[in-house]
Amino acid sequence: MSRAMPRTPRILTFTALGLAGALALAGCASADQSSSGDETASTGSTLPQELVDAAVAAATTAADGQDLSGTLEMVGVSTGADADPFIGAISAFEEATGVTVNYTGAPDQATVVPAAVEAGNAPDIVDGQGLGLMQQFAASGDAVSLSDVIGDDVLADNFNPGLLQSATVDGQVYGIWNEADTFQIFYNPATYDGPTEGSWQDLSAWSEALAASGTGVAPWCMGLEAGAGSGFPAQGFIENLFVKQFGSDALAAWASGELPWTSDEVRWAFEEFGRIATSETMVAGGPQAAVSTSAFSFMDGMYTDPQACQLTLWGNYAAGIVQGSNPEATVPDGLNFFDIPASDPAYAGALDVAGHVTFALNDDPATAAFMKYWATPEAQSLIAASGRYTVANVNVPLDVYPNENMRGSAELLLAAETVTPGPASAIPTAVNTAYLQGILSYIQDPASLDSILAGIEAAKS
Template sequence: MRSTLARALPAVLVTSCLLATAACADNTSTGAAANGTGQSAALAAAARKEALATAGGKKIGGKVTMLGINGGAEGQLIKNALKPFTDATGIQVDYTGNEDLATVVQTRVQAGNAPDVVDAADLGSVLKYAKQGKLVDLGSLIGTSTLKSNYPQSLLDATTVNGKTYGIFTEIDNFMVWYDPKTYKGPKNPSSWAQLETFTKQQAAAGKTPWCMAQNAGAGSGWPGAQWIENWFLKHYGAAKLTDWAQGRLSWTSPEVTAAWKAFGAVATDDKMVAGGPTSVLSASVVNNGTGLVSSPPTCSVMLWGVYAGGVTLGQKPSLKPGTDLDFFPVPAGSPAHADDELFSGHVAYAFNSNPRTRALMKYWASAPAQTMLVASGQWTEANTRIPASAYTNPLLKKASQQMLTGKNLVAGPSMYSAPAVVAAFDKGVVSYIQKPGSLNGILAGIQRTATTG
């Protein structure tokens, strides 16, 4: 996990995930180096070979500027994956992470000093700059056939404008229902949302709180609820409707969006449905979102959250084992027609400048060897379908990758497409709704005004 849904996660959450590596990883499966990075000499050699090929077998030299959303420990892992590129090509990659990435990039673009490459956590920015004619067509830069052989078509479609592809995904997250295999008594692969809902209502009626939920993330409080709402919407109304909502063709006040929020509210605002009741949901840190699943005794049975939940939860309780103490199943659909629609978030890289150095870097960053370097850290799932399954040292990430990139229609929601102000309004709206369930119509109208005014 690097970030999710167009924003960087709180530093404490990032730290928890990094600390979870020891609990989740089996480094022997990839011949990892003793330095603890999870990146073996063999993987680095393969990455150098790929990098040299992207540069036409030449030591090009010079420098490329790259701005991203991640700094700190996660930023260092990105730099580690870029090092073989520099070693092989002589091209220095000046990578800088900044949580306020959208503002920094916009300022530089307006000043006529755009970075060569941006590694963003949203789709809105790449589509905006592509429509303005400011970005490089990656089909011509990398090769359309190469892109198609390395990525699911749905991911390429997400960054395509007027038939040209302007972004390539690296880290990618999906969402699932988490549980503790030792204590969970419900359906482990429910055929429908109704089946899961029936179980949770039965649990509540028996006095056993079914859902884990936490929303407190400081200024970003509410974003796990936004994920919950988008997942429910997709699984009940499908990919086309979600894309309409995400891109502003379906109003925030529409019956479909309202229904998704009410489905969330039926859980989040009910004392019997969420551990600790709504007050606890609002005060509990997102870092502790899943700890109730693995507590003794457990305080809840299921949690809808992202692929990074394994690292976060096991980071809180490092003695537990993935798969044995914590596992997941796909978010069930409201109807079979939407079973293969999968909500995702992630990182998308795009280029403002076309020159031999940028071309080599983008080819490298899109390649399986480069993304395998990132996978081997034990923290992230990556989008390139040619990454070998053996590269995943974390069994939960391996399972998530296989489920996500095999036969799924990957779809992004409003949190990936919308402007930062709309995403912030979405998150805050979740908190306001839990506080005052009767205010839903006003909350949705307010978000719609924000989306309309830009």
């Protein structure tokens, strides 16, 4: 039995008008309209009633008998349908507490949230892409310690140690991971005849043989064009090659800035990626096509006739993207995936992740209750039940996931020996911009790698 969520928070989509203005509009905007007048996300999908009831109960417990009311302003990175799973979980909190949560979608958080804080109009809660904003506001003293609000013991019972450590500043946890994206290799089972087990070296040998075979089918699909975010699919590729060769401790050191971009380890990961991305035969259409092809259509090459390419290394969300234009690509018969093989078997269980980190900029009772609730398996089960994301709470049951893609991704997350966010999830905006630009420059001019890595390192200062 299922039912629609009982309440729908007011949702705004914010781009570049100033967060203070967007938050002011939250008090008067229609529930069905964004600040620009476009239709916004809704919670039209249904969720299992037992999960909704459990989430409402968890929110009631988080409120701890307090008579809460009023409004919370929450800024999230997701907009449109991507925000629906989070809105569903927010609605259960609203039902339990009577608090209204105004969710504002702000993809350009790195600009608008600091501006709002500087203007004295900070949102109560931020659901950020990765760790960068959380670390910034923890360092400035604006973020609220969740070690105090929730308790380290509760957090340790619900989250992987690597994720908790990544959200820790000066011994205090400041962020809750909710969405946690894993990375894997996707393929079309109807056409792929290569290895799904073994080492990275085994997969590379198969790839090189196919590239040299003259069939016209490239082993790898790649598309990096995404506007201001162009290059981002390659970040997961490079970082996963890195962690499977050097391990989670080295990945954490790279993400924190302790391991420089000019190190031999980082250079190795770029060059290993470059063996594919800079080759005319290893990637469909060659390097220029990799740079110019949309990040949201390049996987179609696995389904064209004739087929253009065989494999994609990307986040677990890739399945949903490819299914948008290829309805036959259902998991597992029309689309399947396997874990990224390790080049060093000692690090086969090391996992790189990306995703959302929620933090608080207010310590009032309603905000504290929300953060307690947001960390619970009941809240994150509602996000997982959407079938759109895997979540970080280790106590969310696998059977909550309604599709095999996300369930398999969650199994990978739970089975990992170590879980570590890579640099793309942790570095400041300026460094990430240099990282993205550096990837595109490297593909077009591989000989410039030394100067590219030096430039990214310089962006840290």
